[in-house]
Structures are given as C-alpha cells and as structure tokens.
Amino acid sequence: MEASVAHLYARLKALRPQPSQPRTDAVPLVQCVDAGSPYCPCYLADLGECLECSVLRGETTCRCRWPGVCVLAHHGWQRGHGTRRQSVRVPVVSRKAYGTLELIRVQVAPQLAAALGQPGSFVFVRGGATPFFDAPVAVVQADPQAATVLLAYAVLGPKTKQLAQCGETVWLRAPYWNGxxxxxxxxxxxxxxxxxxxxxxxxxxxxxxxxxxxxxxxxxxxxxxxxxxxxxxxxxxxxxxxxxxxxxxxxxxxxxxxxxxxxxxxxxxxxxxxxxxxxxxxxxxxxxxxxxxxxxxIDHRMCCGEGVCGACLSNVQGQPVRRCKVVQDA
Ligand code: FES
The missing domain is CATH 3.40.50.80 (Nucleotide-binding domain of ferredoxin-NADP reductase (FNR) module)
Incomplete structure (x- = not known):
C-alpha cells in the first residue's frame, strides 16, 4: 500500500508545473475561496501559483492547511484543472428601476442559482458580447426552483450603462463567492x-x-x-x-x-x-x-475574479493579496 501511495505521489509531482529552480521563498499560507469547489484547481494552479498548495507552487514540501481536498492530487487526476467558468448568454426575466439603481432578474441553470445562494455571492455580467465589459455585481436573491438570480447595480460608467441599455439578454459568468x-x-x-x-x-x-x-x-x-x-x-x-x-x-x-x-x-x-x-x-x-x-x-476593483489580472491586488502586511481569491478576516 505504502509503495503505491509513494508511486502515486511521485506521479503527481511529475505532473505539476515545473519551475526552473525549486522555490525557496516560502509564500505565507492563505485560504482560497475556490479550494475544494468544482472550480479547483484553477488557472493559478496550472501556472504554479496555487494559493493553497505549496508543492504546486514549486516548493519541495507540502505546507497546505488542508482545505478538505488535495489540490495537487486533483491537479493530476483532472489533467490540470477543474471546471472553467464561462460567460453564457442568459435571458432577462424582469427589470425594475430605483432611481440610479436597477434590479435585474435573469434566468440561469438551477445548479448555478443554488451555488449563488451563499453569503458573498456575485457574478460578472455584461450587456453585450465584448468580454471586457464584464462588471462584478452582487446577487440579491437566488432561487434554484425558479432558476433565477436577482442582481442590483448602480449605473455609474460605461459597463453599467451598457448593461442598463441592453435588450432581452445579458452575458453572465459565475459563480463567485468572495464578495x-x-x-x-x-x-x-x-x-x-x-x-x-x-x-x-x-x-x-x-x-x-x-x-x-x-x-x-x-x-x-x-x-x-x-x-x-x-x-x-x-x-x-x-x-x-x-x-x-x-x-x-x-x-x-x-x-x-x-x-x-x-x-x-x-x-x-x-x-x-x-x-x-x-x-x-x-x-x-x-x-x-x-x-x-x-x-x-468588499469595495475594491475586480476584473477577472480568477486571481489572474491583478486588478484586486493589494498589499497586506507586506504580502501581495489577490482579494478576489483569498479568504480574509476583517
Ligand atoms: S480580479 Fe483579477 S486578480 Fe482579482
């Protein structure tokens, strides 16, 4: 049994992204909001930048806080990554204006509505096909039975203006939870x-x-x-x-x-x-x-929600923190 575990571990290590040199800078352990979810391992794991797994980051020993799954093992078994969140075009069910605010209810898959029922849930939504119009918008209500989610946004700039002016459909990428x-x-x-x-x-x-x-x-x-x-x-x-x-x-x-x-x-x-x-x-x-x-x-800027673009990057006690991914205490 021990031999087979060692063999599996060796295979998993061989599958991980190989940095040119073993890393010696020990990055502090953090909790990733996506760890253990269907969206883990994410793009960061593919690039050797996983927030949870020190081995995927190129260190020689495991220092993870055990998020309930072994991200390294999943990285090997899933040949690299979990489910990727994709923008999908969804119908608008209703709209209601409150001055400069608008409440918009959209139809989604029941599973997505269920996933958006947690505290801190938000989506990236835009009014047209151009991806860089994605705006992060919090979920007010998620109803898996009706397969709808209700979003509220203020019309402030080009992204939200496009959202307010779009027709019967919007583009939605979700679920995200670190709101x-x-x-x-x-x-x-x-x-x-x-x-x-x-x-x-x-x-x-x-x-x-x-x-x-x-x-x-x-x-x-x-x-x-x-x-x-x-x-x-x-x-x-x-x-x-x-x-x-x-x-x-x-x-x-x-x-x-x-x-x-x-x-x-x-x-x-x-x-x-x-x-x-x-x-x-x-x-x-x-x-x-x-x-x-x-x-x-939270009230900082977000652009990708995947820890990649750096829009939400901030310095916490001398360490760069991707606020869209890292679970933080107040
Ligand atoms: S929003 Fe892109 S890195 Fe956080």
Whole structure:
C-alpha cells in the first residue's frame, strides 16, 4: 500500500508545473475561496501559483492547511484543472428601476442559482458580447426552483450603462463567492446575537448573510440605512421570529445606532455598505465593552475574479493579496 501511495505521489509531482529552480521563498499560507469547489484547481494552479498548495507552487514540501481536498492530487487526476467558468448568454426575466439603481432578474441553470445562494455571492455580467465589459455585481436573491438570480447595480460608467441599455439578454459568468471579508467569522457565529447594517448598492449582500446567520441559530437584527432606496427589504426571510428589521437614516441616526448596538451587544457585526457607512459602524463598535467579530462587504476593483489580472491586488502586511481569491478576516 505504502509503495503505491509513494508511486502515486511521485506521479503527481511529475505532473505539476515545473519551475526552473525549486522555490525557496516560502509564500505565507492563505485560504482560497475556490479550494475544494468544482472550480479547483484553477488557472493559478496550472501556472504554479496555487494559493493553497505549496508543492504546486514549486516548493519541495507540502505546507497546505488542508482545505478538505488535495489540490495537487486533483491537479493530476483532472489533467490540470477543474471546471472553467464561462460567460453564457442568459435571458432577462424582469427589470425594475430605483432611481440610479436597477434590479435585474435573469434566468440561469438551477445548479448555478443554488451555488449563488451563499453569503458573498456575485457574478460578472455584461450587456453585450465584448468580454471586457464584464462588471462584478452582487446577487440579491437566488432561487434554484425558479432558476433565477436577482442582481442590483448602480449605473455609474460605461459597463453599467451598457448593461442598463441592453435588450432581452445579458452575458453572465459565475459563480463567485468572495464578495465579502469575514467568511470565517460568519461561519463561526452560532446561537448568538448578530447585527447587520446595510445601505447603498452593497445592501445586496445583506439578505444572504442574514439567511446564513438565521440558519446557524442566531438572532439577527438588520438595520437598513437611508439615504437611498432600501431595495433589499423585501428579500429578507419572512415570518422568522429571530429576525428584526429596523430603518434608520445616516448620519443623523448614528447615535441611535450606537444605542441599539450597546443594547444588543452582538457577537457579530456585518456591514454591507460603502466606506462612510462602515466608518460610522466601526466607530460605534469601538464603544462596545466586548468587541464583536466583524465582517463587511468588499469595495475594491475586480476584473477577472480568477486571481489572474491583478486588478484586486493589494498589499497586506507586506504580502501581495489577490482579494478576489483569498479568504480574509476583517
Ligand atoms: S480580479 Fe483579477 S486578480 Fe482579482
């Protein structure tokens, strides 16, 4: 048995991309949002840049954090890669305008709708065939039975203008899941009090986060912040005694938000909003005696979502981080 495992390992090592020299620079271990999914191994693994597998990166020993699968083994068995996300043309079911915002419901495969029901889910969508018009847009609601997903976007530039003007079909590439920071905090919070504060276009992420927290036995208070339309309101679960919805207007109600926060003393605070809303929420969180776990929606640029283009690259403690792929804590 041992001999066959050694033989398999030797074969897998032979199949991996061969750098010209063994790498000696030990890249810090990170968690990849796609590891173990049908989309793993990805383009990065093919190029010897896998975020999880040190052997695929050209190191001589395995230092992985065990994401539930051996990416090296999958790389060998699948002859290089998992499923590639492709742009597909899908019909538009309905559109609804909210000032400069638009809600667009599109028909997708039921499996894709199911995959887009997780916190942080988003898609790349465009109004025409030209690939560089792809814009990342968060999923407000995913319905596997009706095989539809609901997207919300603000018309801000050429990509979203094209999306607003396109006809009966759009081009969609999905699923992607790293639309938020703090996946681990969300997953670890069970049977506790949680507070979600949401406003602007980023409130799209709040319904899925609230659903996930409710499934984990938490009591969830959602604060929907004006100004701006509260389009997400009707997509929170109905009839749940553990969910309460509150409307506020910021910055006028910042003090009232602080009082609510201190009364609830939540174990987790999730903020789905822009920099201003997050800054206000974090300032109030700082007044709590017991700091809660934090999570928030991301607001950096994304272009490919596959860790390739570098649009989302940022420097975290001296290390380059591809934010579309790396699971980060807040
Ligand atoms: S969006 Fe292209 S590398 Fe992250």
């Amino acid at each position: 938020l920071v703090g996946h681990r905090a969300l997953a670890a919070t069970r049977g506790a009090s949680c507070l979600v504060v949401a406003g602007g276009t980023a409130q799209s992420l709040a319904p899925h986060v609230a659903r996930a927290l409710l499934r984990q036995g938490n009591a969830v208070t959602v604060v929907l912040g004006r100004p701006g339309p509260l389009f997400s309101r009707s997509f929170f679960p109905e009839g749940s005694a553990a969910l309460s919805l509150v409307e506020m207007r910021f910055p006028q109600d910042a003090a009232a938000f602080g009082r609510l926060l201190r009364r609830l003393s939540p174990r987790l605070v999730f903020c789905a909003g822009g920099e201003r809303l997050r800054g206000m929420a974090l300032a109030q969180v700082a007044t709590l005696a017991e700091p809660p776990r934090l999570a928030w929606s």
